[in-house]
Amino acid sequence: MHSSATLFVDCRCTLGEGILWDEKRRALLWTDIQLSTLWMHGAADKATRTWMLPDRLGSLAICESGRLLLGLAKGLFLADLDTAAGAVLGLEPVVSVEPGVPRTRINDGRTDRAGNFVFGTFNEAQDGPIGSFYQYSSRHGLRRLDIGGVVIPNSICFSLDGRTMYFCDSPTARIRQCDYDASSAGVANVREFVRLGAGEGLPDGSVIDTDGCLWNAAWGAGLVRRYAPDGRRLAEISVPAKNPTCVVFGGDALDDLYVTSSRQEMSDDELARTPEAGGVYRASVGARGVRDAVFQGA
Numbered sequence: 001m002h003s004s005a006t007l008f009v010d011c012r013c014t015l016g017e018g019i020l021w022d023e024k025r026r027a028l029l030w031t032d033i034q035l036s037t038l039w040m041h042g043a044a045d046k047a048t049r050t051w052m053l054p055d056r057l058g059s060l061a062i063c064e065s066g067r068l069l070l071g072l073a074k075g076l077f078l079a080d081l082d083t084a085a086g087a088v089l090g091l092e093p094v095v096s097v098e099p100g101v102p103r104t105r106i107n108d109g110r111t112d113r114a115g116n117f118v119f120g121t122f123n124e125a126q127d128g129p130i131g132s133f134y135q136y137s138s139r140h141g142l143r144r145l146d147i148g149g150v151v152i153p154n155s156i157c158f159s160l161d162g163r164t165m166y167f168c169d170s171p172t173a174r175i176r177q178c179d180y181d182a183s184s185a186g187v188a189n190v191r192e193f194v195r196l197g198a199g200e201g202l203p204d205g206s207v208i209d210t211d212g213c214l215w216n217a218a219w220g221a222g223l224v225r226r227y228a229p230d231g232r233r234l235a236e237i238s239v240p241a242k243n244p245t246c247v248v249f250g251g252d253a254l255d256d257l258y259v260t261s262s263r264q265e266m267s268d269d270e271l272a273r274t275p276e277a278g279g280v281y282r283a284s285v286g287a288r289g290v291r292d293a294v295f296q297g298a
Contacts, residue, residue, distance in 0.1 A: 001235040005224070005259055005283035009041050009048060012278040016260035017205065018059040018108070019280065021250035023291065024066055025081075028250055030260050030280065031057040038070075038089065040081070041280070043251065051081075051089040059109030061117050063298040071119050073105035074098065076136060078298055094298075095142050097121065097134070104131050108154045108205060108246075113162030114182035115296035118145070120153020120167070133167060135185040138297025143185040147178055155206040155216060159229070160290065166193060166214060168203045175203045175216060175227075194231045205246030205260075209287045217244035217259060224259055226287070237285060241277040242266055249289020257283045 013032035016039075020029045026043045038051045038060075055073040063069055063078070070077045076094040084090065098104050098121055109119025112135070121131040129149030133156075136142050147167070155168035155175050165180035165187065173196040179188045193214075196203060201221025206214050213234060214227045222242050226235040241261035250258050263271065263278040271277060 001226075001286070002238070003235075003283060003285060004238040005240070005257070005281035007240070007276050007279050008258065008282040009039075009280040010276050011039060011048070011280060012263065012276065013037075013039070013260065014278060015245070015262045015264055016278055016280065017245045017262075018057070019205075019246050019248045019258055019260045020060060020062065020292065021248050021254070021258075021289075022062055024062075026252070028248070028258055028280065029060065029062075029068070030246070031060065032278075033058060034264075050087060051084060052087055053089060054091070056105060058106040058122070059119055061109070061111045061292070061295045063295045064115070065298060067298060069094070069117055069295045069298060071097075071106035071109050071117075076106075076117070095136065097142070098132075101130065107131075107152065108156050110156045110158070111293045111295055112158050112165070112180070112182045113160075113293055115293040116182055116185075117295055118156055118165070120150055120156065122153060123151050126151055126171070129169065135182075140185070145185060145187050147176075147187050147190055154204050157206045157208050157214065159208065160210075160212050166206055166208075170202045170204060170219065173197075173200075173202055175206070175214070194227055194233070204244065207247050207249065207289060209249065209289055211287065213287070215247050215257065215287075217247050219243050219245065219262075220265070224257070224283075226285070235285070237283050239281050241274055241279065241281065242270055243277070244281075249287075254289040254291065255284070255287070257285045257287075257289075259283070
C-alpha cells in the first residue's frame with residue numbers, strides 16, 4: 001500500500017519531534033527540540049499553543065494526573081499545562097540525567113506498557129556511542145538498560161504485550177528489538193528487526209498499531225513505513241517533507257496518523273520547493289493506534 005500525508009499544522013519547526021496524542025485534552029503535543037518549544041494543537045477548537053522551555057525538549061509523556069513528564073536536555077521535569085500562565089511553563093525537577101557527560105542530551109522516549117518512561121541520550125558530537133537507554137519510574141528511579149551505547153537513540157516503542165522493545169541508533173540504518181521486562185528493566189536477546197538500504201533514509205521515531213505492526217518515520221526519505229511483526233515491509237506513506245521524524249495515531253478513534261518533521265539538513269532549493277517542511281502532517285492509513293500508557297506515580 002502507498003498513500004500520502006497532507007499538511008495538518010503549518011508550524012515549520014526546526015526539529016519537530018516527540019508527537020503524542022493527549023486523549024484527555026483531545027490534542028496533539030510535540031516539541032521543536034532546537035527552539036526549546038512545546039507545541040499543542042487542539043482537535044476541537046483547532047487552536048495552537050506554544051510554551052517556551054529553558055532547554056531542549058527531546059521527548060515527553062502524559063502522567064496519570066494529567067501533568068506532563070518532560071525530557072529536557074539533562075533531566076526529567078514535571079509540568080502542568082492547566083496551571084501554566086502565558087507562554088512560560090513552570091517546571092518541577094524530577095531527576096538529573098548524565099550530569100557529568102556534557103555532550104549528551106535526552107532524545108527519543110516513550111512510556112512502556114506498564115507506564116514507565118523509557119528514553120535514550122544522544123551524543124551531540126556524534127563521535128561515538130556514548131549515549132545510553134534508560135527506564136525511569138517513580139518506584140525505582142533511573143535504571144540504565146543494558147543494550148549497549150548509542151549515538152542517536154530513536155524508534156523506542158513496545159509490542160502490544162509489552163515484552164518486546166524496539167529501538168535504534170539512527171546512523172546504523174537498523175531498527176533493533178529485544179526482550180524487555182518492565183518490572184526489572186531487564187533486556188535480553190538483542191536482534192535486528194529491519195535494516196534500511198542505501199537511499200532509504202535513516203530510522204527515526206516509531207509507533208505500534210493494533211495489529212502489532214511498527215510505523216517508522218524515515219529521515220531523509222520523505223516516507224513513513226509500516227512493518228509487520230516479522231519485519232516485512234507492508235506499506236509506505238509519502239510525506240511532503242524530506243525529514244519526517246516521529247509518528248503517532250490520534251483522534252478519538254486513533255485512526256489518523258500524524259507525522260512531525262524537520263527543516264534541518266535541507267538545502268535552500270529543497271526548502272523553497274517544500275516551504276512547509278517542519279510541519280505536522282496527517283494521513284488516513286487504514287489502521288488504528290494503541291494508546292500509550294500514562295506515566296505512573298506523578
